[in-house]
Amino acid sequence: MARMKFLCDADRCIECNACVTACKNEHEVPWGINRRRVVTINDGKPGERSVSMACMHCTDAPCAAVCPVDAFYTTADAVVLHSKDICIGCGYCFYACPFGAPQYPKVGNFGSRGKMDKCTFCAGGPEADNSKEEYEKYGANRLAEGKLPLCAEMCSTKSLLAGDGDIIAQIYKARVIRRGYGSGAWGWQTAYSETIAT
């Protein structure tokens, strides 16, 4: 089985936000929830870089460790998923997450949180693959159809890579060798306790 990972090549990202839009559309993510976002560092200064960020599907995921109701599970592809039937919307996974991935719909009074929503690596949830229930709660399950996450698939500069961690690491390494520079695999050290040596 592959170990699925995301990799954003910050030297290629042009901050077009197509990944953000594709994700919202593919999964019909409601207003106010962003499973993926693009953050620009050093905006307008020398050395500016943009990074597309979502759930990194960490090894030993912090969200799963702190969840008071054990709502998380890891698939055979090492994708970190959760059950909205189990989640109580306490917000602890947001405190623990290094990437700000968990999102909560505002329901009821004083901003109290609804069931958590986050990037599923286009792998749905615990319901039957591509069932109506699964789509309504988690969005499309592209992995079950043999496809990779849409954000990366349609990235215009192929900055965002998604797939088997070893393969995307090789692709990135080859790029860095060819062009002679690279600002590294953002978030990998934090998420996977490893980075890509270039």
Next chain:
Amino acid sequence: MTGLLTRVRFVAGALALAFIVAMAAPVSAQQPASVNPTASAVQEQQLLKELNKIQGRGTIPDVKSYVLEHPAGQEWQHFHTVTLKWIGAVAIIGTLGLLVIFYLVRGSVRIERGRSGIKIVRFTGFERFVHWMTAVCFVVMALSGLNITFGRALLLPLLAPETFTAISELAKYFHNYLSFPFTLGVVLILFMWIAGNIPNSVDVEWVKRGGGIVGHDHPPAYRFNAGQKAIFWIQVLGGTAMVMSGYVLIFPFYGTGVAGMELAEMVHGIVAMLYIATMLGHIYIGSLGMEGAFEAMGEGTVDLNWAKEHHSLWLEEEAVRGSGEVPREAMTRPAE
């Protein structure tokens, strides 16, 4: 005249052109043959080392999403999954253990002279209402809060996951909504009882004699003894800390970011565990631990002999004030 002006203008124009060319030439000469875009590029590990988080600018309205990386969450994770559990287990199980040992060794503190049958008012209806409103909120919030920390380890293995979620979600709503009457209770308790809870010299004597908890000593005390004063201040200060840190968590991202909420959760967790442990002691001495104590807050009255033994100075005050509740004969015999 016109010819001269034209010539001057021509010379000035030529000079200006020469100046621009002269200035521009060194600039183009400095342009490197190949560009190294990473020469000044930001480096992830360097940014993390400097700030322990990486923040930038985004294009969506959600400002908190502009934080790209925040690895401090992992330290909070360790606190929540390991440290807080130890603090809670030691404080709560330790206190319960001590109370059990104390009960087995000392037993219940009896009214030594027996009941006189004469009742005097200790707490008014309003005082009792405030006490029990706060107490009910406290117990529900303590249990629902402990469920968040210990439920997954202790309760989840015994229940179906859906059942545990249903209970926990309901508990979350109770925890959130009961915070409002609890806050009111903390404020009312402060104003209602602060007058009797200012430490004074009698407390020093009371503490020196161990409050008479061990043995059969009965050090004098006004309306509240030093032990009760300690409970009062723990209630007011601990309650305030709980309320303030709790509202940071209940209103996410109103005035604080994720780091502030992590800190608030740590304060909320640590204070909660110590607060619960303290209240276990309070509940014990107000029920099992002392004969005649529960009725003070239950019915609002205490037996005259109970008052003589535990709050002699308060009884004198009440008699002097001439409240009809304290019979004259109570003073004919010295309190202690």
